[in-house]
Amino acid sequence: MNEEIKWVNMGTRPIKKLRMAEFPDISALMREPTKATERGPEAVDVLLVNPPTPDGGIWIRSQHRVGRRSRENMVWPQMELATFAACLHPNYKVEIVDANATRMTWSDFEDLLHKKRPKYYLTQVTAPTLTNDMTGVFLAKSKGAITIAFGTHVTPNTFNTMNSFPALDFILRGEPELTLRELIDALDGRVASNDYMTYLMEKTDPTWQPISPEAVKQGDFSSIKGLAWRRAGEIYSNLDRPFVPDLNELPLPFHHMLPLDNYRMPLIKGPYSFVVTSRGCPAGCKYCIKHVSYNYSVRTRSSENVMAELWSLKKLGINNVMMYADLFTVNRDHVTSICKAMIEEKIDMKWMCNSRVDYVDEEMLSLMGQAGCHMISWGIESGSEYVLKRARKGTNPAKAKQALMWARKAGIKNFGYFIIGLPGETEETIQETVAFSKTLPLNVAIFHIAAPYPGTPFFYEVVENGWFRTGTNWEEVDMDGSTVLDYSEIGLTAERLEYWQKRATREWALRPGPILTILKGLNTWQGFKSAVDAGLQTLSFIRN
Numbered sequence: 152m153n154e155e156i157k158w159v160n161m162g163t164r165p166i167k168k169l170r171m172a173e174f175p176d177i178s179a180l181m182r183e184p185t186k187a188t189e190r191g192p193e194a195v196d197v198l199l200v201n202p203p204t205p206d207g208g209i210w211i212r213s214q215h216r217v218g219r220r221s222r223e224n225m226v227w228p229q230m231e232l233a234t235f236a237a238c239l240h241p242n243y244k245v246e247i248v249d250a251n252a253t254r255m256t257w258s259d260f261e262d263l264l265h266k267k268r269p270k271y272y273l274t275q276v277t278a279p280t281l282t283n284d285m286t287g288v289f290l291a292k293s294k295g296a297i298t299i300a301f302g303t304h305v306t307p308n309t310f311n312t313m314n315s316f317p318a319l320d321f322i323l324r325g326e327p328e329l330t331l332r333e334l335i336d337a338l339d340g341r342v343a344s345n346d347y348m349t350y351l352m353e354k355t356d357p358t359w360q361p362i363s364p365e366a367v368k369q370g371d372f373s374s375i376k377g378l379a380w381r382r383a384g385e386i387y388s389n390l391d392r393p394f395v396p397d398l399n400e401l402p403l404p405f406h407h408m409l410p411l412d413n414y415r416m417p418l419i420k421g422p423y424s425f426v427v428t429s430r431g432c433p434a435g436c437k438y439c440i441k442h443v444s445y446n447y448s449v450r451t452r453s454s455e456n457v458m459a460e461l462w463s464l465k466k467l468g469i470n471n472v473m474m475y476a477d478l479f480t481v482n483r484d485h486v487t488s489i490c491k492a493m494i495e496e497k498i499d500m501k502w503m504c505n506s507r508v509d510y511v512d513e514e515m516l517s518l519m520g521q522a523g524c525h526m527i528s529w530g531i532e533s534g535s536e537y538v539l540k541r542a543r544k545g546t547n548p549a550k551a552k553q554a555l556m557w558a559r560k561a562g563i564k565n566f567g568y569f570i571i572g573l574p575g576e577t578e579e580t581i582q583e584t585v586a587f588s589k590t591l592p593l594n595v596a597i598f599h600i601a602a603p604y605p606g607t608p609f610f611y612e613v614v615e616n617g618w619f620r621t622g623t624n625w626e627e628v629d630m631d632g633s634t635v636l637d638y639s640e641i642g643l644t645a646e647r648l649e650y651w652q653k654r655a656t657r658e659w660a661l662r663p664g665p666i667l668t669i670l671k672g673l674n675t676w677q678g679f680k681s682a683v684d685a686g687l688q689t690l691s692f693i694r695n
Contacts, residue, residue, distance in 0.1 A: 298321070536548065598659070
């Protein structure tokens with residue numbers, strides 16, 4: 152029994168004492184939650200939140216692929232929140248707060264909560280921002296809100312998270328949209344609203360039945376699939392909810408509710424937004440966090456559905472988009488149909504996407520370039536075939552070089568991601584990766600330290616082999632300047648991994664071509680307060 156408890160708790164972050172420099176003074180919040188009758192005219196039913204950063208927006212917290220602004224100066228659109236808003240409309244008064252993008256301070260955020268008095272507060276939770284995200288949950292709870300979380304950290308770490316943070320009432324596990332709508336309908340007394348979302352619940356799960364009012368009164372939410380909840384001090388996690396089989400049936404995201412002017416991406420002039428074209432990836436990369444939510448199944452949207460969203464963005468003045476997917480090029484016919492539609496309808500938008508180097512060919516890349524694709528983010532990871540095999544990447548350096556050459560020929564910029572510290576890594580293989588990166592036609596290269604996110608095969612391998620750094624804090628899992636990994640048995644300590652991450656970045660960046668690219672990129676990154684701010688960002692990029 153003790154062994155079992157020890158195994159489960161290996162994924163938790165030790166409770167960390169809040170530092171005054173990072174988080175707000177909460178002493179004034181020790182009072183009774185506000186009564187519903189005290190809610191004013193600005194009050195909302197549901198507040199969908201990306202909370203402030205630990206420092207209140209001075210230096211944006213770095214986090215990759217989960218909606219936080221990264222050290223490469225990206226500000227990521229909160230597409231999940233926009234989709235939630237569409238799923239709750241028109242039954243509820245909803246508002247989105249992206250405090251990260253707008254650089255809202257914690258003091259301003261608390262004032263906003265006081266004005267909005269949400270009945271329900273929903274936020275994404277990630278490992279590197281766990282305490283930060285839960286600070287927002289605590290503040291919302293102090294205002295009387297019912298608190299809800301979703302994301303790739305709380306899905307595999309459900310019990311640990313709810314045990315550690317009692318201010319959190321519910322967790323949406325896996326694909327969250329239908330679970331959220333069903334939960335709020337139940338809490339709000341709309342148990343059988345018989346609208347489009349009810350139809351979609353029935354179609355997704357033929358066994359679905361609406362929760363009864365009696366169960367809600369008794370605090371029994373066991374019938375809502377994909378939900379974790381509390382009752383009488385006990386935590387429960389229900390059966391998984393089936394995936395929505397046809398993504399075309401989800402409502403289009405409410406882009407207009409996002410602070411679109413605040414979203415930025417390197418090498419792009421002006422704002423941009425995300426368009427989620429598919430969910431799921433069939434590849435077996437053992438470190439990939441995306442499999443935690445969507446597994447290995449693949450669901451794509453039709454080109455007609457994607458174009459409808461693109462035109463809605465065009466009307467909002469957005470001419471740059473990221474085709475955001477676990478793997479955009481997962482289906483060749485899917486990609487070519489979208490490209491042909493963009494060309495035929497003359498939408499004239501610039502766009503980016505991500506890809507694996509083994510899921511493209513020269514003809515498809517040429518068509519993508521003609522359709523307006525100007526940059527691809529490639530998961531290259533390593534220059535070592537051995538490390539790639541250990542990580543189950545399924546590619547090799549030769550394929551990477553060929554794919555990037557095809558993209559360059561098609562007029563597409565190459566944005567390369569590399570990971571240092573995957574299983575099998577040595578200082579020699581790291582040097583091999585750095586040398587390999589310099590041979591590629593890359594416009595930007597980012598070197599991260601491997602992150603063993605809970606729920607991934609890599610995480611369990613790290614647990615089994617005792618590779619966690621002593622005193623591991625999950626908020627260090629940011630894949631940039633720090634790490635929770637330590638391969639001491641081969642001399643590749645945490646400190647050496649951090650050294651090599653910085654050295655790899657400097658070696659690649661401190662060359663004439665990359666420096667010119669970075670300086671040109673500064674002209675496209677709007678929102679800097681001054682030339683000094685821009686200079687500091689450049690120095691930070693190279694130094695880290």
